[in-house]
Amino acid sequence: MASNKRVGIICASVVFGMVGLAYASVPLYALFCQVTGYGGTPSRADDNPKGVIAREMTVRFDSNVDHSLQWTVTPAATITDKIGAVDTVNYVATNHSDKPMTGMAVFNVSPERAGYYFNKIECFCFTEQTLQPGETVEMPIVFFVDPDLAENKDLNTIKEITLSYTFYASDNEGS
Template structure:
């Protein structure tokens, strides 16, 4: 084979390989974070822990909004103490002070990062997109537990306080709500019929 053609095939192969690696990087990184708790990514479960220890941990709750998100958003309770393995229930309050429906999605993490792999959510408002109508105020629950295995983990056993943080970002409205928003813009009033 001609050396120029051979070089061209190698370069095309490198470009295709690098493109495939770039495409796979985000899902691979997300999988890595979910498995290891790296970066404060939490676990999910269908039910609470089977084991509850007498050791307590303090859970702090933090809330913020991405710039441009018009909601008001805060934890109802700033902190709580729970035993390792015990199921906790906390609420965050969101309020839409605007005259239009607003959709939002929450991103989350826990600190210290070493606790991420042990913090497990059973139910959370962050799993789905939230839509608030004009003037609507809601309490959004998160049900969770801290895996008792944290007590024997090399780094985790020194964790006494875990902070659960959420940031809400504005999303485009889903189709049905988008029509309502257009109607609101046109008339200046919202019809909830």
């Protein structure tokens, strides 16, 4: 009888542990990607302490909107600047529905190898945005490309980086 109770407690502990890990896996993976730049995930920074170098980099911006979100999102125009320069660009989103819609955005950088060197100081990603019917908003991104990219010989041929956002409807009220 005691043996069955012990087995039951162990099985219940394993189930609760697995459920807990399932819920924790997404934030832990996101943290891992931010720290390592894995999968083209940009790093977060407060500023660029390393300065600006002469090499230039073109940064393209892209947006995709899930069909369940009745928004149009216009990406920022492509820019070319010196590596290390802090730049600000805006995405513009418009709600085309007749009700408030709440959305979020996830991002990636390509080529993936450059994700480690792409640093965002300010970004709207992972923040829910609620747009009223017909409302248009600007969503700024402040970023820089880390000058250490120039020291990585495997990235000498990279002249262009693409920052891509995918917008989707949030499950919260307003969507």
